[in-house]
Amino acid sequence: MKFPDRLFAAIQAKGTPAMVGLDPRLNRLPEPFRQQAEQGVSQAAATLVDYHRALLDLLAPHVAIIKPQSAFFEQLGAAGIEALADAIQYAKDLGLLVLLDAKRGDIGSTSEAYALSYLEGGWNNAFPAADALTINPYLGEDACQPFLDAADRSQTGLFFLVKTSNPGAGCFQDHGSPSLAEVVAAKVADWGATRCGENGWSALGAVVGATRPEELGHFRQLMPHTPLLLPGFGFQGGGPEGLAPAFADDGLGAVVNASRSILFAFERDDLQHLPSWEARTEAAVLEMKAALAPYAATSA
Amino acid sequence: MKFPDRLFAAIQAKGTPAMVGLDPRLNRLPEPFRQQAEQGVSQAAATLVDYHRALLDLLAPHVAIIKPQSAFFEQLGAAGIEALADAIQYAKDLGLLVLLDAKRGDIGSTSEAYALSYLEGGWNNAFPAADALTINPYLGEDACQPFLDAADRSQTGLFFLVKTSNPGAGCFQDHGSPSLAEVVAAKVADWGATRCGENGWSALGAVVGATRPEELGHFRQLMPHTPLLLPGFGFQGGGPEGLAPAFADDGLGAVVNASRSILFAFERDDLQHLPSWEARTEAAVLEMKAALAPYAATSA
Numbered sequence: 001m002k003f004p005d006r007l008f009a010a011i012q013a014k015g016t017p018a019m020v021g022l023d024p025r026l027n028r029l030p031e032p033f034r035q036q037a038e039q040g041v042s043q044a045a046a047t048l049v050d051y052h053r054a055l056l057d058l059l060a061p062h063v064a065i066i067k068p069q070s071a072f073f074e075q076l077g078a079a080g081i082e083a084l085a086d087a088i089q090y091a092k093d094l095g096l097l098v099l100l101d102a103k104r105g106d107i108g109s110t111s112e113a114y115a116l117s118y119l120e121g122g123w124n125n126a127f128p129a130a131d132a133l134t135i136n137p138y139l140g141e142d143a144c145q146p147f148l149d150a151a152d153r154s155q156t157g158l159f160f161l162v163k164t165s166n167p168g169a170g171c172f173q174d175h176g177s178p179s180l181a182e183v184v185a186a187k188v189a190d191w192g193a194t195r196c197g198e199n200g201w202s203a204l205g206a207v208v209g210a211t212r213p214e215e216l217g218h219f220r221q222l223m224p225h226t227p228l229l230l231p232g233f234g235f236q237g238g239g240p241e242g243l244a245p246a247f248a249d250d251g252l253g254a255v256v257n258a259s260r261s262i263l264f265a266f267e268r269d270d271l272q273h274l275p276s277w278e279a280r281t282e283a284a285v286l287e288m289k290a291a292l293a294p295y296a297a298t299s300a
Numbered sequence: 301m302k303f304p305d306r307l308f309a310a311i312q313a314k315g316t317p318a319m320v321g322l323d324p325r326l327n328r329l330p331e332p333f334r335q336q337a338e339q340g341v342s343q344a345a346a347t348l349v350d351y352h353r354a355l356l357d358l359l360a361p362h363v364a365i366i367k368p369q370s371a372f373f374e375q376l377g378a379a380g381i382e383a384l385a386d387a388i389q390y391a392k393d394l395g396l397l398v399l400l401d402a403k404r405g406d407i408g409s410t411s412e413a414y415a416l417s418y419l420e421g422g423w424n425n426a427f428p429a430a431d432a433l434t435i436n437p438y439l440g441e442d443a444c445q446p447f448l449d450a451a452d453r454s455q456t457g458l459f460f461l462v463k464t465s466n467p468g469a470g471c472f473q474d475h476g477s478p479s480l481a482e483v484v485a486a487k488v489a490d491w492g493a494t495r496c497g498e499n500g501w502s503a504l505g506a507v508v509g510a511t512r513p514e515e516l517g518h519f520r521q522l523m524p525h526t527p528l529l530l531p532g533f534g535f536q537g538g539g540p541e542g543l544a545p546a547f548a549d550d551g552l553g554a555v556v557n558a559s560r561s562i563l564f565a566f567e568r569d570d571l572q573h574l575p576s577w578e579a580r581t582e583a584a585v586l587e588m589k590a591a592l593a594p595y596a597a598t599s600a
Contacts, residue, residue, distance in 0.1 A: 023410070026423060041426045071406060071413035077426035078381040085377060105436060106371060106403055107466040110323070113371035123326060126341045126377035136405060138438045139464050140471030164439050166407040171440030175483055176476025183475055 003132060003157035004197035004227060008252045010064035010097055012297045016289045017247070020059055021101070021231070021259030022068040022087060024048050030266040030277030045079035052087040058278050060094040062285050065131075067231075067257055070102035081127075089128040097131045099229070103161065105136035107143050115150030132157030134207065134229075137184050141191075148191060148204075157203045157227070160188045162219060165209030165232030185222040192226055201227050201252065210256055213242025220245045220253075228254040233288070234261025240291040251297030258288055303432060303457035304497035304527060308552045310364035310397055312597045316589045317547070320359055321401065321531070321559030322368040322387060324348050330566040330577030345379035352387040358578050360394040362585050365431075367531075367557055370402035381427075389428040397431045399529070399555075403461065405436035407443050415450030432457030434507065434529075437484050441491075448491060448504070457503045457527070460488045462519060465509030465532030482522060489523040501552065502526050510556055513542025520545050520553075528554040533588070534561025540591040551597030558588055 001009075011017055026037045026044055033051045037044040059066060073084035091098050104114040116122060121129040135147055137160050144160075151158050163173050163181040173181040185206060192202030202225045208216060210230035220228070228246045232238040233256045246254035265284030266277035274280045289296075301309075311317055326337045326344055333351045337344040359366060373384035391398050404414040416422060421429040435447055437460050444460075451458050463473050463481040473481040485506060492502030502525045508516060510530035520528070528546045532538040533556045546554035565584030566577035574580045589596075 025409075041422075041424050044423065069406075069410055069413075071404075071410045071417065074417040075413050075423040075426065077385060077417075077422050078378040079426065080423075081378040081381050103406055103436075104371075104403075106369075107464060109325075110369055110371045113369075113375050117371065117374040117377075122341075122377050123344065123375040123380075124341050126375065126379065136403075136436050136438050138436050138461055138472060139466060140468040140473065142468030142471070143464070143466050161438055164407060164443070166439060166443050168440040168442030171442070171487075172438060172480060172484060173440065175480055180472060180475055180480055184472060187471075 002155050002197035003151070003203045004201035005199055006131065007065065007097060007157065007227065007255070008199055008201060008297065011252070011255070014062065014064045015296050016063060016292055017251070017255050017295055017297065018063050018285070018288050018292055019065045019067055019099070019255045019257040020063055020262050020285065021257050022052060022055070022066060023259045023263060024051065024072045028264060041076055042079050045076050045083045048073070048076070048080070048083040049086045052083070053090050054278065055281065056087065056091050056094055056096065058282050059285065060096055062282070062289065063096070065097040065099055065255060066091050067099045067101050069259070070100060085127055088130060092128065099132040099134070099157070099159065100130035101134045103134045103136045105139050105143060107139060108146055111143055112146035112150070115147045119150045119154050119156045129154060129156070132159060132205070134159045134161065136161050137187070141187065144191070151203055152195070157205055159205040159207050159229045160184065162188065162206040163208045163212060163215060165211045165236055165238065169209065182222060185219055189223040189226055196225055199252065201225055205229055207231060208246070210238030210243060211236055216243065217245035229257060230254055231257040234258040235264070240294065243295060247295045251295055254295070256292055262288065302455050302497035303451070303503045304501035305499055306431065307365065307397060307457065307527065307555070308499055308501060308597065311552070311555070314362065314364045315596050316363060316592055317551070317555050317595055317597065318363050318585070318588050318592055319365045319367055319399070319555045319557040320363055320562050320585065321557050322352060322355070322366060323559045323563060324351065324372045328564060341376055342379055345376050345383045348373070348380070348383040349386045352383070353390050354578065355581065356387065356391050356394055356396065358582050359585065360396055362582070362589065363396070365397040365399055365555060366391050367399045367401050367559070369559070370400060385427055388430060392428065399432040399434070399459065400430035401434045403434045403436045405439050405443060407439060408446055411443055412446035412450070415447045419450045419456045420454050429454065430456070432459060432505070434459045434461065436461050437487070441487065451503055452495070457505055459505040459507050459529045460484065462488065462506040463508045463512060463515060465511045465536055465538065469509065485519055485522040489526055492526055496525055499552065500525060505529055507531060508546070510538030510543060511536055516543065517545035529557060530554055531557040534558040535564070540594065543595060547595045551595055554595070556592055562588065
């Protein structure tokens, strides 16, 4: 089954385009994890394994897809990569889809090594294959080709950075007329046109910040069959308002990511009446799903 | 000592701007390493440790700086990251400078995690700090700021992708007028202007392919105090001709990277009279140094 078919079937099954990011900040984990992590690198990595298994257990009934952020695992070196591998495999075992947010991009033979690493199970199954990977397109089409080839072989997806969620994204992405982001969007649409699933959506997606609803309609027009990843919901200021242009009439076409607003929910004053970090986290996920209800996909 | 002072002092001491990339392709290692690597992931990672220690021993007398390519280690998962950490630490112990080629770039808090991972020793010394890191600037100035801050704190360097060595680099990098690459170059020069060492060179460098000598003079003008990393020498088609505009009159200002032309030299027909892979590799390094002799820095 192609990635877009798997993605949107799962989104329909869970009834929400909500995605949760795993961005573990070691000094902002719920207890007892925070204190355990303080004891050193191997303990911190072991703590991340336990924490993410518990987190994934509570997320699995509610969302279709999770997005681990590689950087927060890489800070623990090899032990962190083991914790990342564990989270990916555990999520897959729970039936969750995994978009690895690693924003890789390099020249041909090196891109091939990154694609092998994250979409095809690594060298001799050294690392669990994600269902999709974020890609930085700066190096150009020939540099992206090995990722396209690997995604074709492994029936996985790619999400290319087009217009990111950070306040200063326009610094280079708005350069020129049409803008760089528009030019990248057109290329992503073009590369993706021949890579659609049964549902008509492409295996090649694009990142457009949920923080910029005013641009969503325009990017949707430039990329009519491209799944959009909308990061920055919640903590970064993105709300549910104005996301409609990203979605088709049947509610398919986009996923909305929140990381910090879910991961830090256990600290929220207004949720302290709930007895555990799990209960508070679950409450924040349910809030997000409710906020995104207007965009919930109708079942096929 | 600031990064540019360390870099060019080392280049003067070794008498060459040559840099060697560590891009280990497991199926093209010299014997006995290739056969050892075939036995599985942990054996492959252990083989890379042994191979890189031997390689670094032979490189250390000849060059100032090496450039491990993270992708080729990442394909082995956590075991590969351990092999990368070993190569970085071993190179540092030999007095070599290390530019980690990982082309990272993300939004603020995630860039901070990447900078901690690779420039500041990771979380609680989880990973040996490199002397410099390659950065993909696509996400803009605010996204690059955590890397600048980390480089300031740790007196390390950054090399921003400006115009890469791949044939299709112009796909997005030539977009607009001025081009995206020119706009990025101007920003890198601007960010770097306040970050110069005693020798007048900045801690912020830029990547401009050695495969495009016709553009070097122009980028040098746009970035007068920016160390240039010129990748693509040798295998990718870059030669010594036309690199002069990258260098100042005293021979400082640039480093020239070769990876495959050095790493695969052991296979060369014309070097089979030499008795070992080490001898053939060393011969290729000496050839490169001879080719770059016109740009050898005079001692201070």
